[in-house]
Amino acid sequence: MKNKLHYLGYTFIIFIFGIINTNAQICDAGPDRTLECINNGVTVNLDDLLADAGKNDTNSNSSKVFSRRWVLKSAPLSPRGPRRIPPVENGDKVDFPNTGAGPEEYYVFEYTVSDDGCTDTSEITICVLGDEAASFNESSLYICEDETVTNKDELFNASPLNEIRDFFGYWEDADNNELTESSFPLGEGAYTYFDSSGNINDVLVYEIPCSNKDINLSFANAQNTNDGVNDYFEVDVMIQTINSTGSFKLRDGKLFFQYNVAAFGEYVNANDRIEVTQPDGYIAGQSSDSDPSKKNYYEFKTYDNTNNGSVNRVSWGFSGYFTLTSNNVNETPKKLCHLKIKYVDATKLPLFTYESNGIYDDQFREYSTIYPFNNGSISNDSFDSNGATLSDNDFEILTNISLFPNPTKNTLYTKGDISKIKTIHIYSITGKHVMTIKNSFEEINISRLETSIYFVKLNTENTSKTFKIIKK
Numbered sequence: 001m002k003n004k005l006h007y008l009g010y011t012f013i014i015f016i017f018g019i020i021n022t023n024a025q026i027c028d029a030g031p032d033r034t035l036e037c038i039n040n041g042v043t044v045n046l047d048d049l050l051a052d053a054g055k056n057d058t059n060s061n062s063s064k065v066f067s068r069r070w071v072l073k074s075a076p077l078s079p080r081g082p083r084r085i086p087p088v089e090n091g092d093k094v095d096f097p098n099t100g101a102g103p104e105e106y107y108v109f110e111y112t113v114s115d116d117g118c119t120d121t122s123e124i125t126i127c128v129l130g131d132e133a134a135s136f137n138e139s140s141l142y143i144c145e146d147e148t149v150t151n152k153d154e155l156f157n158a159s160p161l162n163e164i165r166d167f168f169g170y171w172e173d174a175d176n177n178e179l180t181e182s183s184f185p186l187g188e189g190a191y192t193y194f195d196s197s198g199n200i201n202d203v204l205v206y207e208i209p210c211s212n213k214d215i216n217l218s219f220a221n222a223q224n225t226n227d228g229v230n231d232y233f234e235v236d237v238m239i240q241t242i243n244s245t246g247s248f249k250l251r252d253g254k255l256f257f258q259y260n261v262a263a264f265g266e267y268v269n270a271n272d273r274i275e276v277t278q279p280d281g282y283i284a285g286q287s288s289d290s291d292p293s294k295k296n297y298y299e300f301k302t303y304d305n306t307n308n309g310s311v312n313r314v315s316w317g318f319s320g321y322f323t324l325t326s327n328n329v330n331e332t333p334k335k336l337c338h339l340k341i342k343y344v345d346a347t348k349l350p351l352f353t354y355e356s357n358g359i360y361d362d363q364f365r366e367y368s369t370i371y372p373f374n375n376g377s378i379s380n381d382s383f384d385s386n387g388a389t390l391s392d393n394d395f396e397i398l399t400n401i402s403l404f405p406n407p408t409k410n411t412l413y414t415k416g417d418i419s420k421i422k423t424i425h426i427y428s429i430t431g432k433h434v435m436t437i438k439n440s441f442e443e444i445n446i447s448r449l450e451t452s453i454y455f456v457k458l459n460t461e462n463t464s465k466t467f468k469i470i471k472k
Helices: 046-052 152-157 392-399
Strands: 007-021 032-038 067-076 093-096 105-114 119-128 136-146 170-172 189-194 200-208 214-226 231-242 251-260 274-277 297-304 313-320 334-342 365-366 374-378 382-383 402-403 411-415 423-428 433-437 444-445 452-459 463-469
Touching: 032 046, 046 105, 046 119, 136 374, 152 189, 214 334, 274 297, 313 334, 392 463, 402 463
Parallel strands: 032 119, 136 200, 214 382, 214 463
Antiparallel strands: 007 067, 067 105, 105 119, 170 189, 189 200, 214 231, 231 334, 251 313, 251 365, 274 334, 297 313, 365 374, 402 411, 411 444, 423 433, 423 452, 452 463
16 A cells, blocks of 8 residues: 555554444445555544445444444654554544645554454554645744754754654755755854755744753652553653752743653654643643742653654653742752653563753743843753653552452452551542551441442552552
């Protein structure tokens, strides 16, 4: 199939179970097929595409409850890894990305129809046309007055590259001179990338004063968790000033992380395995000083970063409004954001670290009241990844603990080494805390709880694991 060699396989369910009543027990997903091309960047109902193709798979003659499921199997490779297709409108529709001009692209889905008596699966390939006109995007890169741009990857890092098709194009400066390796280092100016399909990405490089602040990025509160179905690694990103350089108002920034592919798989963003949040109490979740109902930071962006062929690097960045009246970064470590990454194999260590060499440094700036609203690029940043290390002993112990029986009426029993458990907390399905156990972890009496679903969280000193249980 055309372009098939360019696919990278990855799987996640994008919507589940449309249910209708029917008349006979027939499960027929139809043959494998490629549907006619749809326009770039549109929102569609996948079932409607099948109906438009001439086979009304959404109206079977089954007499039992009939269900349908679409699973994305592979998508075209973009400069930021496989393209993402997030579900929208409660999963009834799918939002295809806008990928600029260029050849049509192909997305492969596994389409399954089933009831409690039969199941049938087929492979549905959806063709997406490129735009007639090339796309144009513009982004900014701020460097200190005494620094330079050292290579093309540093320019690429400044842009999300959403509508760029590939890295096979070329860069030009403002005088239309093509950039080669000998063109570097670069100073302030406008630089343009043209991909092989003519899509355009401008990077405007600004030289701004260097900040006199030194900062350190670290991790804290690393733990493994479980929501009753999936295992996760969670950790807080911390920021502080060091070397007695005072405090400042944080304007914007960007971080790059590396992780263990054996634990999390490739391309954690494309595969919807990473979630970056900014809860209340975190700097990135801070509200405006003048209007507490408005958040100060915005444009939170997470991307797989594929420089040098990497499949285990992900970035997160943010920008801020100009509404702070007091400094929010000082010598006391403060939480910046919270990371939650889903395991594909929770028996493997996360090996989660900052990417902190060369072009991944110097990505933070402080506020100014003068355009471009940066008082300085912070050129002296350091990174400490030790806080993301789980206790090997605790990690192995919780991995091997289980609760039984499930469902249960009165009592839960723990199986495994419980010597490191400090507390057990039980939460209702709505998240309300309903019980704490501080000892005698071998046997948990839940007879006083009402019949329902609960989450049981086991805590050691350094990590935790959550089980979903059913109280009969």
